[in-house]
């Protein structure tokens with residue numbers, strides 16, 4: 047599935063290493079969706095914002111990509 051924001055990036059499933067939370071993230075623009083959220087252009091937030099809220103560095107190394 048492709049990202050509804052940038053329409054170029056593939057959305058991948060990932061686990062936040064520090065919290066174990068399952069998220070979806072766009073490989074291109076780094077938009078994050080929580081696993082319970084419906085992926086659309088009305089949901090999701092930037093990885094930097096998500097990281098800020100969850101006390102992480104906004105780095106892909108904080109994530110374990112599952113697919």
Ligand SMILES: [Zn+2]
Nearest residue numbers: 049052072075
């Ligand atoms: Zn995107």
